[in-house]
Amino acid sequence: xxxxxxxxxxxxxxxxxxxxxxxxxxxxxxxxxxxxxxxxxxxxxxxxxxxxxxxxxxxxxxxxxxxxxxxxxxxxxxxxxxxxxxxxxxxxxxxxxxxxxxxxxxxxxxxxxxxxxxxxxxxxxxxxxxxxxxxxxxxxxxxxxxxxxxxxxxxxxxxxxxxxxxxxxxxxxxxxxxxxxxxxxxxxxxxxxxxxx
Amino acid sequence: xxxxxxxxxxxxxxxxxxxxxxxxxxxxxxxxxxxxxxxxxxxxxxxxxxxxxxxxxxxxxxxxxxxxxxxxxxxxxxxxxxxxxxxxxxxxxxxxxxxxxxxxxxxxxxxxxxxxxxxxxxxxxxxxxxxxxxxxxxxxxxxxxxxxxxxxxxxxxxxxxxxxxxxxxxxxxxxxxxxxxxxxxxxxxxxxxxxxxxxxxxxxxxxxxxxxxxxxxxxxxxxxxxxxxxxxxxxxxxxxxxxxxxxxxxxxxxxxxxxxxxxxxxxxxxxxxxxxxxxxxxxxxxxxxxxxxxxxxxxxxxxxxxxxxxxxxxxxxxxxxxxxxxxxxxxxxxxxxxxxxxxxxxxxxxxxxxxxxxxxxxxxxxxxxxxxxxxxxxxxxxxxxxxxxxxxxxxxxxxxxxxxxxxxxxxxxxxxxxxxxxxxxxxxxxxxxxxxxxxxxxxxxxxxxxxxxxxxxxxxxxxxxxxxxxxxxxxxxxxxxxxxxxxxxxxxxxxxxxxxxxxxxxxxxxxxxxxxxxxxxxxxxxxxxxxxxxxxxxxxxxxxxxxxxxxxxxxxxxxxxxxxxxxxxxxxxxxxxxxxxxxxxxxxxxxxxxxxxxxxxxxxxxxxxxxxxxxxxxxxxxxxxxxxxxxxxxxxxxxxxxxxxxxxxxxxxxxxxxxxxxxxxxxx
Numbered sequence: 001x002x003x004x005x006x007x008x009x010x011x012x013x014x015x016x017x018x019x020x021x022x023x024x025x026x027x028x029x030x031x032x033x034x035x036x037x038x039x040x041x042x043x044x045x046x047x048x049x050x051x052x053x054x055x056x057x058x059x060x061x062x063x064x065x066x067x068x069x070x071x072x073x074x075x076x077x078x079x080x081x082x083x084x085x086x087x088x089x090x091x092x093x094x095x096x097x098x099x100x101x102x103x104x105x106x107x108x109x110x111x112x113x114x115x116x117x118x119x120x121x122x123x124x125x126x127x128x129x130x131x132x133x134x135x136x137x138x139x140x141x142x143x144x145x146x147x148x149x150x151x152x153x154x155x156x157x158x159x160x161x162x163x164x165x166x167x168x169x170x171x172x173x174x175x176x177x178x179x180x181x182x183x184x185x186x187x188x189x190x191x192x193x194x195x196x197x
Numbered sequence: 198x199x200x201x202x203x204x205x206x207x208x209x210x211x212x213x214x215x216x217x218x219x220x221x222x223x224x225x226x227x228x229x230x231x232x233x234x235x236x237x238x239x240x241x242x243x244x245x246x247x248x249x250x251x252x253x254x255x256x257x258x259x260x261x262x263x264x265x266x267x268x269x270x271x272x273x274x275x276x277x278x279x280x281x282x283x284x285x286x287x288x289x290x291x292x293x294x295x296x297x298x299x300x301x302x303x304x305x306x307x308x309x310x311x312x313x314x315x316x317x318x319x320x321x322x323x324x325x326x327x328x329x330x331x332x333x334x335x336x337x338x339x340x341x342x343x344x345x346x347x348x349x350x351x352x353x354x355x356x357x358x359x360x361x362x363x364x365x366x367x368x369x370x371x372x373x374x375x376x377x378x379x380x381x382x383x384x385x386x387x388x389x390x391x392x393x394x395x396x397x398x399x400x401x402x403x404x405x406x407x408x409x410x411x412x413x414x415x416x417x418x419x420x421x422x423x424x425x426x427x428x429x430x431x432x433x434x435x436x437x438x439x440x441x442x443x444x445x446x447x448x449x450x451x452x453x454x455x456x457x458x459x460x461x462x463x464x465x466x467x468x469x470x471x472x473x474x475x476x477x478x479x480x481x482x483x484x485x486x487x488x489x490x491x492x493x494x495x496x497x498x499x500x501x502x503x504x505x506x507x508x509x510x511x512x513x514x515x516x517x518x519x520x521x522x523x524x525x526x527x528x529x530x531x532x533x534x535x536x537x538x539x540x541x542x543x544x545x546x547x548x549x550x551x552x553x554x555x556x557x558x559x560x561x562x563x564x565x566x567x568x569x570x571x572x573x574x575x576x577x578x579x580x581x582x583x584x585x586x587x588x589x590x591x592x593x594x595x596x597x598x599x600x601x602x603x604x605x606x607x608x609x610x611x612x613x614x615x616x617x618x619x620x621x622x623x624x625x626x627x628x629x630x631x632x633x634x635x636x637x638x639x640x641x642x643x644x645x646x647x648x649x650x651x652x653x654x655x656x657x658x659x660x661x662x663x664x665x666x667x668x669x670x671x672x673x674x675x676x677x678x679x680x681x682x683x684x685x686x687x688x689x690x691x692x693x694x695x696x697x698x699x700x701x702x703x704x705x706x707x708x709x710x711x712x713x714x715x716x717x718x719x720x721x722x723x724x725x726x727x728x729x730x731x732x733x734x735x736x737x738x739x740x741x742x743x744x745x746x747x748x749x750x751x752x753x754x755x756x757x758x759x760x761x762x763x764x765x766x767x768x769x770x771x772x773x774x775x776x777x778x779x780x781x782x783x784x785x786x787x788x789x790x791x792x793x794x795x796x797x798x799x800x801x802x803x804x805x806x807x808x809x810x811x812x813x814x815x816x817x818x819x820x821x822x823x824x825x826x827x828x829x830x831x832x833x834x835x836x837x838x839x840x841x842x843x844x845x846x847x848x849x850x851x852x853x854x855x856x857x858x859x860x861x862x863x864x865x
Contacts, residue, residue, distance in 0.1 A: 007678040012579035012621055012665070017648065032644045035629075036653070036674050059674045062650070090641070 008063070019066040026100035029093040034058040040084035040094045050074040051113070054084055054094055061097065070105040074098075076117040119146035129183050132173035136166045199324050202233040202258040203316060204249055206240035206265035208295055213238075215299035216312040221264070224313050228320050232256055241271050246278045253282040260323040264292040264316045285328035287771070287841055292319035314854060321853035325846045329771035334820055336422035337521040338762045341366065343414055343701075346374020347393060347744060348526035348736025348751040350400045355755030356524075357405035361762045364518055365400060366428060367410045371475035372397050374528055378458060378552060380559035380566070382744055383608040384639035390474065390561065397476040411481050415515060417705045420793065420823060421731030422521045422767055432511040434468065434482025439506035442478035444470070446498035446507065454486050456563070460553045462571070463563025468498050468507075473561065482509075522731050522758040525715060526751065527701055529737040532587030532594055532691035539658045540586070540688060545666060546572040548659060548686045550586075551605060558612050568616055570685050577684035580613050581623040581668050582606040583656055587691030589627065594691050595712060601743040602689035603630045607640055609687060610649040622649045623681055625656050625670060633745065652679065659686055692741040706792075707732055714740045725754040733757050772841040773822040774829065776815050780836035783813035787828035787837055795821035796828060 023031055034055075041053035052060065052074045060069040069075070075098050084094035105112075112118055123142040127135045140157055144150050160166040173179070203225045207213035218236050225234045233256045237245040240263055252258055261284065263275050268291045276286035292315040302308035338361055342353045345367035353365045365372070376382075377397075379389035400406055409428055416427040435446075452467035465471070467487040470480045488495035489509060499507040534542045534550050542548045547570045549557075560566035570577050584602055587594030603626065610622035624643075629651070631637040643649040654670040661667070665682040672679040694713030695701070702709040707727040708716040715738050718726040725733050735751035736742070742750070761767070778801055788796045799816035802809055815828075815837070829837045829844065838844055 005678070007669070007680045008672065008675070010623075010679060010681040012581075012623070012682040012684070017650075030645045032648065033641055035644075056675070059672075063672070063675065065675075 008065075010063075017064055019064045019069075020061055022104070023061050023097055023100050026103065027093050027096035029096055030090075031058055031061045031092060031097060033090040034062065034092055035090060037089060039087055039089060043083045043087050044078075045081065045083065046077050046079055049077045054078075054098075057101070058092070058094065058097070061101075066104075069101055070108060070110045071113065073113040073117065075101040075105060076112040076114070076121075078102075116143075116147045116149075119143055122146070127170075128179065131170045132176040132179045133171055135170035136160075137168060138170060140166070199230050199260055200232045200256065200258050201228075201230045201260040201262060201320055201323055202235070202249070202252050202256060203228075203231055203320065204240050204245075204252075204261070204263045204265075205234070205236045205316070206245070206263065206294075207236065207238045208265060208299075209238065212265070212295050212299040212312075215302055215305055215308045216294060217305055217309040218312075220309055221313045221316060225316055225320070228317055230260070230324050231320060233258060240265050241274055246274070249275070249278050250282040253279070253284055259284065260288050260290070260320075260326065262290045262292060262316065262319045262323050264294045264312065264319065266295040267293050267297075287329040288323070288326050290319045290323035290326060292316050318850040318853050321849045322846045325843075325849050327840070329840050331768045331771050332819055333766045334422050334769055336762060336764055336767055337424070337519045338362065339364065339518070339520045340522045340524065340758050340762065341424070341426055341518065341520040342524045342526060344374070344526035344528055344736070344738070345372035345400070345408070345410070346526060346528045346736060347376040347396070348528070348738075348747045349374070349524070350393075350396050351748050351751035352524045352526060352735050352755040352758070353400055353406055354396065354403065355752050356758050356762075357403045359755075359759040359762075361405065361759065363403075363406045364426075364428075364520065365406055365408050366412055366414060367408070368413045368431075369471065370411050370433075370469075370479075370481040371471050371477070372400060372408065372410060373472075373474075373476065375552075376744060377472065377474075378460070378559075379555050380562070381608060381612065383604045384633070384635045386608070386611075388560075394474045394476075397474070401476045408477065409516075410477060414701065414704060417523070418794070419519075420821060421729075422761070423820065424520050424523060424731065426518050426520055426523070428516050428518065430514045430516060432482075432484075432508075432513050433479065434484070434487075434508055434511055435480055436506040436508050436511075437477065437479050439504045440479050440502075441504050441506075442470075442480075443503070444480075445501045445503070447480055449497050449501045451495070451497060452486050452488055454483070459556045459563050460550070462549075462553050462556045482507075522733065522761050523705065524733045524735055524751075524754045524758060525701070525705065525707070525727075525738055526735040526754075527695050527698065527715075527738040529692045529741070530695050532693055534586050534688045534690050536593050537586060537688075540583070540656070540686070541659045541661075541666075542688060545659070545661060545686075546570075547577070547666060547684065548688065551582075551602070551609065551687055551689045554609055554687045555605075558609070558616070566616075568613060568685075575684075576617060576620075578617065578619065579621045579623070579683040580610075580685045580687060581625060581656075581666070581681060581683045582610055582687045582689065583659075583668070584624065584626045584689050585655065585691075586688040587693075588689075590691075595693070597691075597712070597741065598630065599689075599692040599741040600630070601692070601741065603628075604633070604636055604639070604743065606687070606689045607643045607649065611643050611647045614647040614649060621683075622647075623668075623683065624649060624651050625668065626651060626653060627655060633743065652681070654679070692737055694738065698738065705729065705732055714738065725750055725757055731761065769819070770824060772839060773819055773824045774817045774826070774837055774839055776817060777836045777838070778814045780834045781814040781832075782834050782836070783815070784833060785813070785815055786831045786833065787815050790827045790831045791822075792825065792827065793821045793823050795823075 038055045041047050041055045052072045078098040080095050082095045123139050127139050205218050222234045233252050239245050261279050272291050276289050279289045280286040294312040294315050298312050340356050341364045342349045343366050345365050353363045357363045376393050382389050411433050412428050412430045415429045418425045446468045447466045450466035450468050453464045455461040456463045456465035458471035467483045468480050484490045556562040588599040613622050631640050654673045656668040656670040658669045668681045698713035707729045717724050718728050733754040735754040736747045795818045798813050802811045826839050
């Protein structure tokens, strides 16, 4: 965590607002337009689990506090549901900014504060790679094994199975070959220094 | 036997919520003389007024009492109603059971009997009301506009265009006011001078406008339609008719002093025109700094003046003008930002105020529009703009918001970013207030297109560190302390009433608030009138506002003046003082007390026991008397009375209130 008690120093030097510019370019939006109304945070279904509210992330970007924004768990907790983006009165693509920040965090070697976040994302992508579509039961099992939080959420899982909310067998999509090609392409990109999935 | 009708208004729930109107009605029916009592949800509404007219006819009423709101709101309305039913309008009487009762009480048990008290007092007075007739006065078809900033110029042009003569008074050497000092105007970034100077020239050239610059208001006497105004024309030191405005005198003058027009950011001479486009283009002599007036030697200006227009021996002169209406547009002063010791204004040369920045950024200003630090004349790479310096600060400044500072500071930040491409502009604010057409969009443009950085928090201290100015604040959006290093700081001062606003108000007998802003007659419904008939307000003298609002208000004031001057005559209220000559002993104590000089001595002759005797009595000039009543209080003989508020009528109310014989309307 950053030291919140010592004053934040702004040099007022002629250097450009680099971080803000990068985020704006990547998310194709204008974070400077944010007037901090907090509507994004107010409507965010996951704000309860975030260390910084979405509004605060916008402010960190405006102030160029890159390390703090990239180290936050907020960007990983964000489910990209786009509620914030669809409701933003300043027309800022907040979910897009979260996406951009996740990319930047990976590139710059920031690890999500909560390691389970990584396990979840990996489990999810493994499922897609295997079947062309997410398979909840497999995701559930893989995530549980990966985090060793075996007993947590078991009653919920049982309930979902009983209500037919979770299929036992995976659905297999027609476009599996194309999806596999996407993964291969991505892996090649990663070898050349791009983002690794 | 008099027949009184009492109309009790609910005013929706305004009165009926706190006063049991039904109970008051029931009690009122038993009052002597009352033959008709009626309740209405809104008596001022059309059906409410129609009910009064109907009752006057059906019940043959000769006195009408309405118990509702303040007479200031609807007395005129109901007088007209009563008149339309064929009754003398002064047989109408009003009981204020809203402002004086329901609005200030919460308890129905006590408010109800009080409302009844007010009603029975009004009935007692109504029984003694007399028929009165309105007089008329001639209107002087000329207006005076005090102050020739954008408000005064706009009002003068509008009135003059309507065909009336205008006298435009300005105490500075030139017209133009504050707007002439500005560089650009928000949110369109129009050049201030480019849109102002044509109006200045129009005002100077208009056949209906007489311009008096370097002149002050000395005295105002008279009343609506007939003001007599004394103007002091200060000695200019220059014969305006001979001077050609060539400017040689100011170029040759050896004295240099800080320019008021440039807010001390540049210098001027001891004989000077504040700026090149000054109207009139005639210099004034600053005697306090002139070498000749200090040492008795110099007169260089006189030597070089080819028009022989320099007058060292010129003296102030007083002129008297008669006008029918007055527009007050005296403008504003700025809060002295040095009152914030923690901001270091005066200590650090690169901490300046917004009007100084305006001169720096102005193309015709002392730096030709280059933003330069006063300390070393270098271009700053970072500037912080601090809002609310003196505004919204109960301890050091004023309680109110000055309304224009957010917008002009955003404009300043934009101008800085425009001129210094690699510079950084920080705006320290508490709230950004953008209530105007295209204002919010301007704010967004500053943040997005111009990269102006907004920091929410009032700086607590500005200090110097390693040659930079540091603003110590909290970024209240991040919730943590912040220190911002910049090279220049611009403080946005609160707009204040002129420091002599109270004196101006007293000269004209108009009211002003605790800050010296002149009071409008009603904050919503009479925004440009004052409580003194015939005197109107325009611009910041009434309260802080920006240029669009100022111009709108000036045109509004002008339309009121035009309305007034479009009549040859106007009706006067008959409620003025009258003397009972039989009772008057001629002591004339009333004469010095009258604030309107309306009382004179008069000699009358009368026959006493067959002998013709002459004696002196007081006589009231009905044109001058405003019905204030001061004379009636001074009169030892009870000979002086205000029609409509005679001693007899007022005492009837007191007797009614105190009379133990009457049944009290206690809660039953």
